[in-house]
Each structure stands twice: as C-alpha cells, then as structure tokens.
Amino acid sequence: MKNTINSLIVAAALSALSVCADAQSFQRILERPVNIVRSEWEYDNDGNQELNYYNEDYCNYYLYRVNDDSYNLRPGKNTVFKRMKDAQYNNLFNRATTYTFFRGSFPKDFNINTPYAFPVKNGMQTAWKTDRRESVRTLQFRMLPGDTVYATRSGIVCRTMLPRQLLICHADYTFAAYLAMNENFVSPGEEVRTGQPVGIAGPTGVSISFFFLDKNKFSGLEAAGYVYSHFTPVFRTAEGDVKPVERKMYNALVDDELIMLDMSKREQKKYLKSKK
Structure with missing residues (x-):
C-alpha cells in the first residue's frame, strides 16, 4: 500500500512538472487567448457599413486571408472594409475564404546587429x-x-x-x-x-x-x-x-x-x- 501511494505521488509530481514545462513551451506562448481578436459588422454615424476587427491585445496581429488582402491589426479597433451607404458594388467580404491570425507584424527596420x-x-x-x-x-x-x-x-x-x-x-x-x-x-x-x-x-x-x-x-x-x-x-x-x-x-x-x-x-x- 505504501509503495502504491509513493508511486502515485511520484507520478503526480512528474505530471505536474510536465504540465509546467508544456505551459511555458514556445508553442504554448504563441497561442492566442480566447476572443483576443474578434470581428463585427457595424454601421458608422453616416450609415456606412464597416467590417471592424477588435484587437484586445497590446501587440499587433496579422490577419492573413487566402486569395484576398491581408491586414495588420493594431491594438484596438481596426476597420478593414467599408461599404458606403447606397453603394451599388458587391461586398467582397461575402466571398468564401479561409483566414488565420498570427502574432506580430512584419519587422520594421530590422537590423540583425541591434x-x-x-x-x-x-x-x-x-x-x-x-x-x-x-x-x-x-x-x-x-x-x-x-x-x-x-x-x-x-x-x-x-x-x-x-x-x-x-x-x-x-x-x-x-x-x-x-x-x-x-x-x-x-x-x-x-x-x-x-x-x-x-x-x-x-x-x-x-x-x-x-x-x-x-x-x-x-x-x-x-x-x-x-x-x-x-x-x-x-x-x-x-x-x-x-x-x-x-x-x-x-x-x-x-x-x-x-x-x-x-x-x-x-x-x-x-x-x-x-x-x-
């Protein structure tokens, strides 16, 4: 019985260490907190329709859309599309596409010798x-x-x-x-x-x-x-x-x-x- 209890304690300790290591791994740190970036169709004060992305983080995200434009999402509100009131053209964002969010933006003035x-x-x-x-x-x-x-x-x-x-x-x-x-x-x-x-x-x-x-x-x-x-x-x-x-x-x-x-x-x- 004592050996069984000791084995369980050791197993629990090893499991805890494994969880701790995993929680601080590089791949885990890249994960986005839930709902950190969200999109909303909204109308501005003039009745124009907007597609807004809200970035609740303090760092930029890159919105990558296949077969379409991609966008840097700065902290706060980002308007990526606006359809003017009474406009006759189609909404390009109605087309089916896949998209992914990535942490960051492409480097600005990157110097490897910094x-x-x-x-x-x-x-x-x-x-x-x-x-x-x-x-x-x-x-x-x-x-x-x-x-x-x-x-x-x-x-x-x-x-x-x-x-x-x-x-x-x-x-x-x-x-x-x-x-x-x-x-x-x-x-x-x-x-x-x-x-x-x-x-x-x-x-x-x-x-x-x-x-x-x-x-x-x-x-x-x-x-x-x-x-x-x-x-x-x-x-x-x-x-x-x-x-x-x-x-x-x-x-x-x-x-x-x-x-x-x-x-x-x-x-x-x-x-x-x-x-x-």
Whole structure:
C-alpha cells in the first residue's frame, strides 16, 4: 500500500512538472487567448457599413486571408472594409475564404546587429546553450534557480494564456519569449525597459527565443508552413558588442546607451535627467 501511494505521488509530481514545462513551451506562448481578436459588422454615424476587427491585445496581429488582402491589426479597433451607404458594388467580404491570425507584424527596420542585453544582472557572467527541449531555436542562459531575470530589450508585454508566460514585443516588431521562469513580475500592456527585472529563473535558468513574423514565409496565396524566423542577437558585453559563441562565458554590460536604444529623443532626455 505504501509503495502504491509513493508511486502515485511520484507520478503526480512528474505530471505536474510536465504540465509546467508544456505551459511555458514556445508553442504554448504563441497561442492566442480566447476572443483576443474578434470581428463585427457595424454601421458608422453616416450609415456606412464597416467590417471592424477588435484587437484586445497590446501587440499587433496579422490577419492573413487566402486569395484576398491581408491586414495588420493594431491594438484596438481596426476597420478593414467599408461599404458606403447606397453603394451599388458587391461586398467582397461575402466571398468564401479561409483566414488565420498570427502574432506580430512584419519587422520594421530590422537590423540583425541591434545589441541586446543578457538576461542577467549588470556585470554578472553568463553563457548560453541551445535548449534541446524546444523545437525552434531557443537560447538557454546559465543562471541559478531563483536568480532575477532581466529584460534583454525594451518593449511592451503581450497577453498570453498563463500568468507566468512572458512575451515582449520590441519596437521593430521582433519578439522575445521568456520560458521556464518560476515567476513573472510584469503584466500585459506594461512597457519594460532594457535591464529591468521581469521575473525569477526556474530550476534550469531561463530560456529565451528571439523571433519575428517573416514575410518571406508567405508564398503566393498561402502561408508556407511555419511563418516565424528565429535568430541569435548580438549582445552587449564588457568586451564590446558580440555575437556570443555557444557555451562561452561573457561579462554582461547594461549601459545608458543600450537602455536608451529604443527611446525617442524626448524619452532619452527625461531618462538622463532622472539619473542626476
């Protein structure tokens, strides 16, 4: 009887760990919360008929329609079609089609050499290795369980399915998905700054996947399979900005220049003034 109880306890623990790992996997973090994007046929104040998509997230979505135009859905109301009152032409949206929503927009001014911060405290040493648990390129950083995880770049926190998941969209529409954390400090809609504490590392440290919605993955009239591309950023270190070699140790550096990278001139001025 005792052995049976112990076996059940072990099985439950392994099941819980499996659920936890699955809940923070990259594929799970891409899932859309229920009804996060919805469509409504509505009339404006002048009696014109509109097809509006409401994006309740804080990050963009891409509405991909086969054999038709596709649309970037920004947070809030997006009017994608308007039929003027008493117009005689047909409603093109009455045609049958298939459509899919994807997180993100095609990158704006994407530069592979844009420097990022390591997800560790300024001055701390770290290294990365490929996270073999993930099916896409993901960097697992060397950290101790319970260490603070820091934002690698400024951006806005997107909505996800579970509270410990963390997905941040950057100014150029690239993303960073923070996986395997024990705790998440920031909330959807919050703007984070490079080097800001965002969570607590789990038993295996923290894993991060850097990716973007790739226009080249949309071929002809259909999305060509997996539509995201993943990359390893350049990171700022005490030795300069480097493309880090796997398993090699580096000294993290988070300076004002890196923190202000995505700020407007007005924001930079305010930030420097706050430091005096």
